[in-house]
Amino acid sequence: MEKVTSADGTPIAYDRLGDGSPVILVCGGSVDRMSNASLAALLAENHTVYNYDRRGRGDSGDAEVYAIEREFEDLDAIFALAGGSAHLYGTSSGAALALLATASGRPVNRLALWEPPYILEGTRQRPPANTADIYREFVAAGRRDKAAEYFMAEVVGLPAEFVAMAKESPWWPDQEAIAHTLAYDATIMADYEVPTDAIAKVTVPTQVLSGGASDDWMLKSNQAVVEALPNGSHRVLPEQQHNVDAAVLAPALKEFYR
CATH class of the missing domain: 3.40.50.1820 (Alpha/Beta hydrolase fold, catalytic domain)
Structure with a gap:
């Protein structure tokens, strides 16, 4: 590296x-x-x-x-x-x-x-126009876990069972660590x-x-x-x-x- x-x-x-x-x-x-x-x-x-x-x-x-x-x-x-x-x-x-x-x-x-x-x-429901703000608000409130959950469940559309499993997985802390960057990708995707x-x-x-x-x-x-x-x-x-x-x-x- x-x-x-x-x-x-x-x-x-x-x-x-x-x-x-x-x-x-x-x-x-x-x-x-x-x-x-x-x-x-x-x-x-x-x-x-x-x-x-x-x-x-x-x-x-x-x-x-x-x-x-x-x-x-x-x-x-x-x-x-x-x-x-x-x-x-x-x-x-x-x-x-x-x-x-x-x-x-x-x-x-x-x-x-x-x-x-x-x-x-x-073809499918689009994420809300203020998705980037939603991520930022979760992160600012110290709820990185909620930002990662929102991405998986509401944006990607993964089943609740998968999201629950993900939160118990050893890689979940990595998801929380980069949760602030979810707003970056939401900005790129715009509407x-x-x-x-x-x-x-x-x-x-x-x-x-x-x-x-x-x-x-x-x-x-x-x-x-x-x-x-x-x-x-x-x-x-x-x-x-x-x-x-x-x-x-x-x-x-x-x-x-x-």
Whole structure:
């Protein structure tokens, strides 16, 4: 693990693996870079992989005030390490971040997105517009546990039985430790509508990947993202769900980045 300093002085931790054309991995909500560790190891067979902790989680630092632009600047620091440009991969809300970063003009060669969780009207209920504020209020009140519960139950829509089991699991303290970053991902997702204006600015080759066993609303929204892309394609990985198997995903990414 190494660290690089972002524009606002925040230290950003990353792992560098392998050798070849560079790939940067962006994790999703409620996790740190360890969620992409298996994928990073597999991609490192063909690429130089930069697997970093987004600010506020893992070994990275944070700032008092959050803004999406600070996450763009964190990526800028990783792009500089990679030689000025790189392929980019994002998963879940991290895919939305990667998409917006590319739209903002970051030096992305090829962009791959795993199931950005936008929600089309009428396919499922969207989280409340003030979801980021809800997380912040829980954290400010010292109820990080409630923020993590709200994410799992009300935003992701996991069954109450799973949430109860999660609270008894050895990894639950890790969820509470990064509960403040849930507001960051809620800010990125905004109203969960497909951001067609931003997507129209993404001209680099982009592939949206979905799981064949994922919910129908996810497949439909992913297809809507592809349709809004100037240079996009859609690939469905059979039998996969949102928690994709790295051994299945890695070959698809290698093929796309090649």
